Amino acid sequence: MDIEPLLDSHAPRYAVESDSEDEFEAPSAAAGISPPHGVDIALPAGLKAVSKLLIVSGLAGLEWSRGVQLSNAVGDVLVASFPVGAVYVTEDGGAIVHITCTLPPNACYPLASVIVSTFRPQRVGLLDAYTAPTYISDLPSSPYEAPIRVLCTSEMAEPCPVKAAPFRPPNLIQLFPAAVMSVLEIVGARGAAVLLPSLHISAPPGLEPAPLNDSDSSWPVQSMMTAHTYLYDLLGSTHKDWVPHARVHMASKSGRSARSTRGDVVGEGSMYI
Template identity: 30%
Template sequence: MDIDPLADTVPPRHALESDEEEDEYNPLRPSNSQSSNQVADVKILGQLPPGRNLVIATGDVAKYWARGAELGEQSGAVYVNNIQVGLMFNPSWTKNTIIISEALTRLPPWAMHPYASTILDSLKPSKVSLLDTYAAPSYITEDPVPLHDAPLRYLATASVVPAVKSAAEPYAPPNLIQSTSASLLSLIAFFALPSAPVTASEGEPGPPTSTATAGTLILVPSPHIPHAPPKVLEPNNFTRLAEDRFEWPESTVNAAQELVFAAFDNEERPPRWVYRKERGGEGEGGRRRRDVGDGGMYI
C-alpha cells in the first residue's frame, strides 16, 4: 500500500491493520527516535531529609504559586534523562519539602510513573499534599458552573480533614486527572512504602511492616483545557517561567495554599501568598524573566 507522508490525512485504521506487509510506511508506528527516548532515568540531587511531609505543585499553577510563595533557595532537583523536571525547596517556615514540578518542561505519559515512584521511594514521606489544576469548561457535572464560580476541588486517598471538606468540593467521577498528579495519587493509594522488617524473636524475622502514605490533591479551576502531553521529554525552557496562561486571583491562590497545608492536619500555616511582579529586568533573549523561589534554581 503506497502512502504519501505529506498527505493531509492518514489512511483509515482498517487499511493499516489489513496490510500484512511490515516494511511499509505506518504513520501510527512510533519512530526510532521516539521509542529510544521512552526510558526514564530519574535522579534526585541535593541533600533532602527523608520522612518529611511532601508538597508537590504541578504545571501552570505550580509556577504561578511559586512566584509568590516564600520558598527560599533551591535545595535539590529531580532530573529525568538529565533534564530538570522538579525544583525542590525546604523553606524555613515549614517542616515540609516542597517540589515545583514541570515548570520548565512537561513530562510525557511514559515518564510520569517512574518520576512519581522515584520521588516517593527516595523521600519516603508520611503524607503528600498535591496542588494542580482542573479544566473548569470541560468539568462534567449535572449543573454547569461558570468559571468565576468554579470551586476548588479535591481528591484524596484517605479520609479528608474537615478544613478541606468545608472549603472545597470533591472531584467527582466520571472526571479524570491525567497529569503527573494522577501517577502520584495512584502510587500512594495502591502501594505502601516498605520499611525494615521487625524481628519477632531471636533468629526469626517478624512480619514486614509498612506505612501507607496518605495523599490529598487540591485542584484549582482553570479556564483552559490542557494540551495533550508531549510524546518526548523536551529540554528545559526557561521562557516558560514568563508565560502565564492565566492569572488566578490572590484570594484563590491563598485559599488553595491553605488547603494544601491543612491536609497535613497540623497547626503549621504558610505565609500569606502575594503575587510578585517581574524582577531583574530583561532576561535572556530580551524577555523579562520571572523567578521561582529566590531565583536559585540552577543545580
C-alpha cells in the same frame, strides 16, 4: 445453464489484494516515532525521609511559588538529564518538590514513584489545576464560578475543606498529578490534591520536558490564598499568608531551563516554610 449470482458483484473490501510488499509482515514503525524506553530520573543526593511532603506542579504551582519565600534549593529534579524542577527542605523537617516544566507522559509515573519512594512521607499535599470548562457535574455552573476541588486518597479521611468541592468521577486528572495520586494510593499513603480551576485546556505535552508558559493563566489572589491554606491544613502544618506578587509572564523565557528560571519562579514574600 448454471448461473452464478455473485458474478457481477463487487469483491468484498477485505478480499481486494494489497500492493504492499510486506502484506504478511508486521507494519513498520511510523517515521519519527521512537519506541518506548526507560526514563532516567534523578533527585539530589542525600535526601532523607520526611513526614510531610508538598508537591506543586503546573501553572498553579508556578503561581503559588511566587507568593512564598523558599529557602535555597538542595538540588534539581532531573528527567533524562534535563532539569524539570527543584527540591527544598523546610524548617520543620518537611520537603517541597516544585516541578517547573511540562513532562512527557512516559516520565510522569517514574518521577512520581521516585519522589514518593525517596521521601517516604506520611502525608502528601499536591497543588495543580483542573480544566473547569470540561468538568462534568450534576450541578452545572459557569467555569468562571468553578470551585477549588480536592481529591484524596483512601487513607485521607479528612472532610473536604469549606468552600471547596470534591473532585468526582467520571472526571479524571491526568499526567503527573494522576501519577502522584496513583502512587500514593498504591503505597497506602495519606495524600490530597488541591486543584485550582483553569479556564484553559492545556495542549498535549511533547516528548521532551518543556518550560511552562503562563501567558494565558492567572488566578485571583483570594483563590491562591485559599488553596495555600487548604494545603497546609491538609498537611497539618502551621501556615502563614500567601503574599501577592507583581506577576511576570514566563512566555519570553521559554527557552531557559528550570535551573536558570529558579530566581524568577520564587517570588518575594515574608514566609518560610
